[in-house]
Amino acid sequence: MEKMKLKLLYSDLKPELEMIEKELEQAVDSESLLLNDASLHLLQAGGKRIRPVFVLLAGKFGEYNIDVMKQVAVPLELIHMASLVHDDVIDDSEIRRGKPTVKSQWNNSVAMYTGDFILARALERITEVKSPRVHEILSKTLIEVCRGEIIQIEDKYKLDQNLRDYLRRIKRKTALLISSSCELGALVSGTDEKTAAHLRRFGYFIGMSFQIIDDILDFTSTDEELGKPAGSDFIQGNITLPILCARNDSAIYAMLKANLKKELTNDERLEIVSTIRNSSGIEEAKTMSERYLQKALRELSFLPKGQGVKTMRKIAFFIGKRNF
Amino acid sequence: MNGASGMKGHQIQSKILSMEVEILNAVHQRTLDQFTEGPSVKECRLFFLLLPFLSGKTWSMEIESSAKTVAIVYAALHSHDQIREETPIVKEQQLTVLAGDLYSGIYYQMLVSTKNIAMVQQLATAIIRVSESKTSFFEQKPRTMDEIEKAIIVIETELLMSFYNFYGYSEYAQLAKQALLYLRYAEELERLKSENFTHFLHEANTILLDKNYTKYWLMEKLCNLHEQITMSITDCKLDYELEQFLLHQITPHQHRAEQLTREG
Numbered sequence: 001m002e003k004m005k006l007k008l009l010y011s012d013l014k015p016e017l018e019m020i021e022k023e024l025e026q027a028v029d030s031e032s033l034l035l036n037d038a039s040l041h042l043l044q045a046g047g048k049r050i051r052p053v054f055v056l057l058a059g060k061f062g063e064y065n066i067d068v069m070k071q072v073a074v075p076l077e078l079i080h081m082a083s084l085v086h087d088d089v090i091d092d093s094e095i096r097r098g099k100p101t102v103k104s105q106w107n108n109s110v111a112m113y114t115g116d117f118i119l120a121r122a123l124e125r126i127t128e129v130k131s132p133r134v135h136e137i138l139s140k141t142l143i144e145v146c147r148g149e150i151i152q153i154e155d156k157y158k159l160d161q162n163l164r165d166y167l168r169r170i171k172r173k174t175a176l177l178i179s180s181s182c183e184l185g186a187l188v189s190g191t192d193e194k195t196a197a198h199l200r201r202f203g204y205f206i207g208m209s210f211q212i213i214d215d216i217l218d219f220t221s222t223d224e225e226l227g228k229p230a231g232s233d234f235i236q237g238n239i240t241l242p243i244l245c246a247r248n249d250s251a252i253y254a255m256l257k258a259n260l261k262k263e264l265t266n267d268e269r270l271e272i273v274s275t276i277r278n279s280s281g282i283e284e285a286k287t288m289s290e291r292y293l294q295k296a297l298r299e300l301s302f303l304p305k306g307q308g309v310k311t312m313r314k315i316a317f318f319i320g321k322r323n324f
Numbered sequence: 325m326n327g328a329s330g331m332k333g334h335q336i337q338s339k340i341l342s343m344e345v346e347i348l349n350a351v352h353q354r355t356l357d358q359f360t361e362g363p364s365v366k367e368c369r370l371f372f373l374l375l376p377f378l379s380g381k382t383w384s385m386e387i388e389s390s391a392k393t394v395a396i397v398y399a400a401l402h403s404h405d406q407i408r409e410e411t412p413i414v415k416e417q418q419l420t421v422l423a424g425d426l427y428s429g430i431y432y433q434m435l436v437s438t439k440n441i442a443m444v445q446q447l448a449t450a451i452i453r454v455s456e457s458k459t460s461f462f463e464q465k466p467r468t469m470d471e472i473e474k475a476i477i478v479i480e481t482e483l484l485m486s487f488y489n490f491y492g493y494s495e496y497a498q499l500a501k502q503a504l505l506y507l508r509y510a511e512e513l514e515r516l517k518s519e520n521f522t523h524f525l526h527e528a529n530t531i532l533l534d535k536n537y538t539k540y541w542l543m544e545k546l547c548n549l550h551e552q553i554t555m556s557i558t559d560c561k562l563d564y565e566l567e568q569f570l571l572h573q574i575t576p577h578q579h580r581a582e583q584l585t586r587e588g
Contacts, residue, residue, distance in 0.1 A: 030452070030456055031456055032455075032456040032459045032460060032463070033463065034459050034460075034462055034463045035455065035456060035459050083425070086421050086422075086425060089407065089413065089421055090413065090418045090421050090422070092411055092412050092413050106462065107409055107462070108407045108408065108409050108413075109405075109407060109409070109458075109462065110459060110462050112404040112405075112407050112421070112424075113404070113455045113458050113459045114455075114459075115404075115425075116400075116401060116404060116424070116428075116451060116454075116455045117451075117452055117455035117456070117459075119425075119428060119451075120448045120449075120451035120452045120455065121448070121452060123432060123444055123445075123447075123448040124445055124448035124449055124452065127441050127442070127444050127445035127448070130441070132436065132439055132441075135432075135436040135441060135444075136436055138432075139429060139432040139433035139436045140433065142425075142428070142429035142432060142433075143426065143429035143430060143433060145429075146422055146425045146426040146429055147353075147426070149422050149425075150353065150355050150356065150419065150422050150426070153355075153415060153418050153419060153422070154355055156415075
């Protein structure tokens with residue numbers, strides 16, 4: 001439902017996104033039937049395709065040529081997909097988007113090789129782009145995303161971490177790839193430096209807002225809405241913003257501390273979810289997300305008016321108002 | 325510029341070691357160093373990556389940098405081979421997944437820093453083939469030992485071959501393929517003896533019906549490959565020191581001796 005609403009916002013891009021979807025299918029085509037099945041399984045589980053959308057929208061500020069834009073849009077989505085397959089191994093996830101993950105449908109090894117295969121396809125494709133700057137940005141992003149994931153594992157179960165740790169983590173985990181999507185879209189369409197910088201910052205702020213809201217939704221949505229158990233972040237030891245804000249209440253802090261690293265029953269899980277949901281942590285996290293959203297909108301105000309800005313603004317508002 | 329031919333054994337060893345140190349420095353990450361076994365940088369792979377240099381062929385900083393990236397890709401893919409099926413997954417395993425991903429990012433960045441985008445493409449294509457071959461061990465379709473061997477050759481040598489092809493060192497391809505396959509089979513034989521079965525051994529035991537037949541199959545392969553390696557060394561016109569280093573340090577042939585000793 002959420003995804004449908006979001007897709008309506010960028011219906012102007014429908015033909016281009018359909019073309020990108022076809023390209024994604026072609027990109028994961030393999031001589032190995034198993035790799036083909038696993039990659040298509042992941043591709044057909046859907047996804048918001050938010051990274052290609054931002055690439056295309058950023059391209060609207062320069063010389064927009066879909067054949068050039070897709071050279072960046074497709075690899076970026078493939079990189080995101082590859083990271084999801086490996087994340088599911090790291091998090092031991094059985095379900096993603098309501099469907100079995102590659103690791104649960106097959107096994108960890110197949111998931112590892114599928115991720116390697118998809119990432120290699122992404123790099124194979126991106127080499128069609130000759131601009132060294134594009135590769136500098138993308139390679140740096142790839143490394144930073146990994147470092148963010150490593151830090152996330154270091155920070156697991158650390159209830160006493162500070163806000164800066166969390167923000168640094170989500171920057172690398174989510175915001176950077178969205179930020180790079182905007183910047184690379186701008187670069188390959190030949191926008192000026194200033195415009196590219198505003199787009200990069202817009203992507204960064206929207207990425208931060210987006211991740212904070214995802215972290216809120218982990219507590220405020222139902223299992224069905226999420227396509228996975230609510231409170232999964234806490235179960236996996238990921239200390240997210242709602243928890244960081246809610247822990248200021250000593251009773252909540254004690255409850256969280258007692259349940260960290262514990263094998264939780266379903267009732268215990270639901271009780272934790274409910275406690276966080278009814279705490280001030282949700283509102284405080286929303287405020288933080290709203291701040292990032294405003295910063296993102298401010299960046300848009302520096303850009304030339306037009307359909308690109310309009311759609312980006314709509315997407316930004318949608319992200320800010322996702323159902324809690 | 326040309327590489328350094330006529331090196332003594334200890335100089336060859338020293339060159340390999342210094343390359344290994346540079347690779348370890350390039351991929352160093354505090355948490356990964358602490359919790360994972362670190363990147364697997366095999367001496368035999370470094371030897372073959374450096375072989376054109378050691379033989380005095382045309383060599384440059386860019387080529388040396390590319391050779392390092394190939395070794396890093398081997399390490400990246402090797403990390404992902406270490407992921408087991410146990411659940412729940414432990415921290416070391418989680419970090420091993422990320423180690424492989426980080427090494428992939430590093431190899432890409434290293435090639436980008438020397439503007440070598442064409443090599444990124446070469447290696448990406450090789451990784452695709454390696455991933456396909458590795459996945460073939462999980463496909464439920466019957467195949468012959470020859471087909472399995474083809475997959476193993478791709479797994480062991482495709483990255484190196486892409487490096488050779490890219491820089492015009494194809495004259496070493498045959499020797500490198502034989503030697504890397506030889507080493508893989510030697511490892512498989514050791515695992516078979518200790519009953520530490522790999523996907524290859526499981527499949528071989530099924531096809532050949534008994535692990536003893538697998539053992540004989542491997543021993544025969546090792547003997548044949550060793551003969552081929554000796555002939556390829558002659559074809560490649562390696563100098564004496566290099567030849568001795570390869571035969572004694574990289575591919576020492578013990579398997580025939582073991583067999584003869586056991587058979588009296």
